[in-house]
Amino acid sequence: MVLLLQLISNGIILGCIIALGSIGLSLLYGILKFGNFAHGDMMTLGAYFAFLFKVQLGMPMWAAFVLAMALTAFVAIIVDQIIYKSLRKSDSIILLIGSVGIALILRNFIQLIWGPQNHFYDKGIQMPIKLGLGVRVKPNQILILVVTVALVILAHLFLRKTKMGKAMRAMSDNMDLAKVTGINTEQVIKWTWVLGAVLTAAAGILLGIDTHLSPSMGWNLLLPLFAATILGGIGSPYGAMLGGLVIGVSQELSTLIIPPTYKPGVAFLIMLLMLLIKPTGLMGRSV
Amino acid sequence: MILQVKDVVSGYGDMDILHGISIEVNQGEIVSIVGPNGSGKSTTLKTIFGLVNLKQGEVLYYGDSINQNTPDQLVGLGLSFVPQSDNVFPSLTVHENLEMGAFISKTNKKYRFDLIYDLFPPLKEKRKTQAGNLSGGQRQMVAFGRALIMEPELLLLDEPTAGLSPLYIDMILEKVAEINKETGVSVLMVEQNAKKALKMSDRGYVLAAGQKKYEDTGQALLNNEEVAQLFLGG
Amino acid sequence: MISYLIFFLIICGIYGIMTLGLNLQWGYTGLFNIGVAGFWAVGAYTSAILTKPPVPEHLGGFNLPFIVGILAAAVVSGIIAFLIGIPTLRLREDYLAIATIGIAEIIRLIVKNEEWLTNGVRGISGIPKPFHSLLGNAYNFFYLILVIVVLAIIYFIIQRGIQSPWGRVLRAIREDEEVATTAGKDVFRYRLESLILGAMIMGVGGAIYAHFTSFISPEAFKPMQGTFLVWVMLIIGGSGNSLGALLGALITWSIWSGTEILTSFLPSAITTQAAAFRVILIGVLLEVVLLTKPEGLLGEDPHVSSVLKE
Incomplete structure (x- = not known):
C-alpha cells in the first residue's frame, strides 16, 4: 500500500513534467499539423539555459528559470523562421523530417557547449519530507508540483482569455477558416512557438531539479510526450495535461510488474492502445 | 463600383477552372452567381479572396488591385468571406467565434458584438456555447456574425443555405436581404437555390463551365426563358 | 590506404x-519508418546468435x-515488421513515425537488458567471419565483393518489384491512398508487404554488419548512427530512386567518415x-537539402512518374 502510494506520488511528479512538455507539443501539432520531434531537445535546451544562468552566471534560481524560458522561446522562433516557415508549404511529413534534424542539432549543440557529463543545479542532498501513510517526497518535488500547477493555470488563462490564445485554439480547429477570418496566422504561429517553448523549457528545468541534467534528458522523454499528446487528443492542450498525468503515473506503477528499465515502453504501449481504440484521444475532436 | 473582377483565369495547379470571368458589384447591391455544379461559382469567390491561384486577369476593389493581398489584409480592407462548410470554429464559444472575426481590430469594441447579437438574437443566449454544439442554422448565424463583425463593405457568401432545412433556407436568405438593407453592405453570393437567390438580387450572373453565360438584373434572369430552361430547372 | 578504402566501401555498402530498404518503405510506399536502428539490431543479433559457437553468457552457440544467419536475420526482421505493421499501418503516416521510434527504443531496451539473450551492454563478440581463415589478409577485399553482390541482388529485386504491377500499386497508394482504395486495392496489405520487405532488407544489412565487425553491442x-544517417542518405540522394539512395549513402558516409578523420x-x-x-554538420546538411533541394x-526515379501518368 505504501509502495503503491509512493509510486503514484512519484508518477504525479513525472506526470507534471510530461504534461508541461506535451501542452506545447499538442498545440503545435494541432496548428502546424506536424509532430515536432525536436520538442524533447527543446526541453533539454531550456534546462541547460537555466544551468547557464544559475550555476555558471550565479543568478538566483527564479531569475534563471524565467530567463531560460525566454531564451528557449527565442531559439524556437529563430528555428521556425529559418527552417519550418519555408517547409510549411510542403507536406507535413517534410516538417517532421526537418524537426528530426533540429532535434539532433540541438542535442549535439548542448553536448558541444556543456559536454556529455551530467550536471546539477544544486549539489546538496535534500532530506525527504514524510507525508502521511509513509509516503516521502523531496521538498523539490513539492516545488515542481506548485510550479506546474501555476504554469498550467497561466497557460489556461492565456488560452481562454487572450485574443492570441483564442486564435491558437481557432487555428487548431480549422486553419483554412482562420485564414479567411482574417487571423494573422504567421503571428499566431510565432506565439504558439513561444508558448510551447516556454512550457517545455520549464518542464526541462523541473526535470533537472528533480534529477539531473544530461544532453539526452529530453530526447528520452520524447516518447512519453507524444504518448501524452495522442492520449489527450492532438491539438487539445487540456487533453495533453491529463495525458501527461496518466502516462507519468502509469510508468511508475508499471514498475510493480515489469523491470523499471522498460518504463519508456509503457508510454508506448498506452499510446498504441489509444491509437487503436480511439485515435482522436480522450479529449480530442472527431476528425 | 466596389468590386470588379476582370477577365480572370484561375485554378488549382495546372488545371484552370475559370476561363476568363468578369463580374461587377456596385455599392449596396446584392449580386448572385448561379449555375450548375462545377461551373466555377465557388472558385470565383475563392479567387477574389486569394484562396485560389489567380493566373490571369485582375480583381479590383474600389479600383485598386487586390491580387496580391493576403486574406487578413483583405479583411482589413473591408472584405469578408463566409465559406460554404466548416465555417465556424467548433471548440470556440459563439462569442469567441465572433471575436476571431475581429482579430485584426486592436480594440474589442463592445458595440460591434451588440450589433451582431441584435441581428441574430438566438446567438445572444448561446454566446457561451461551443459552436460545435449548435444546430446547422445557428452555426450559419455564427458564421455570418463572424464575417460581419468588422462591419465589412463587401460580403462574399459561398452557398449560405447549403445543407440547411427548407425552413432555415428562407430565413437565412431573408437575413441576407435584411443585413444588406440595414448595414448597406454589398453582397456577392453563390447560391444553389437559384430562383430564390435571383429573386432577392439586384443583379445576377449565370456561370457554366468556368465561363459567364448570362448577366442581367435578377428579375430579368428569372424571366429569361433560356436561362429558366437551362439553369433554373424549367 | 587501399585497405582503408576497402573498409570505407564495405561500411558504405x-x-x-x-x-535501399528505407527507400522501398518511404520512397516508394510513403511509410515513415524512423526505427531503422531497431531492424538493424534485430538482424545483427539474430545472425550473431545463430552462427556463433556456444558460450555460457548468453543464448546462442548454434x-x-x-x-x-543472413536468411534468418531477414526472416526475424520480417516477422517483427509484420507484428509492428498489424497495429500501426492503418494509422496516419505521422503516427507510424512515432510508433516506429517507440519500437526501435523497445528493441534497444531489450537488447540492453535481456542478458540471457544478448549479453546486455557487454555485447556479443567473436561473431564468425565467414572464410576468414582461408583468406587472411585479403579478407576485407572478399567481404567487399560479398557486400557488393548482396547489394546488387537487393537492388535487382527492388527494381523488378517496383516495375511490376505490385510496385505500381505501392506508388499509387503513396500518391493517393483514397484513389487506390476505391480502385479496389487492399491498401493495408500492400503497405504491410512493403514494410516487411524493407525490414527484411534492413535485417540482412544488420547481419552483414555483424559478421564484418565481429562484435556488436x-x-x-x-538512433543517430542506426536511423538518422540512413534517413539523411536517402533524403540527400533522392527518395523514390534506388540509385539516388546509393549515391546518398556514398556521399553522406564520405562526409561522416571524412569529418571523423x-x-x-x-x-x-x-x-x-x-x-x-x-x-551538427550532418543535421545542418539535412536542413539545407530540405530547404533547397527537397x-x-x-x-525521383523518372520511371516512377511516367508510370503514374499512364
Missing part, C-alpha cells in the same frame, strides 16, 4: 543496403552457417565535442 544501434587530429580532450560537431540530388 552496408549503409547502402539500409538505404554454429549454423553464415548464409543461414547496444551502443552500435543508437579530420577530427581525429584534434587533441583527445575535445573528441566528444568534435563528435557532437560532426552530428527532391534530393537525383530526384
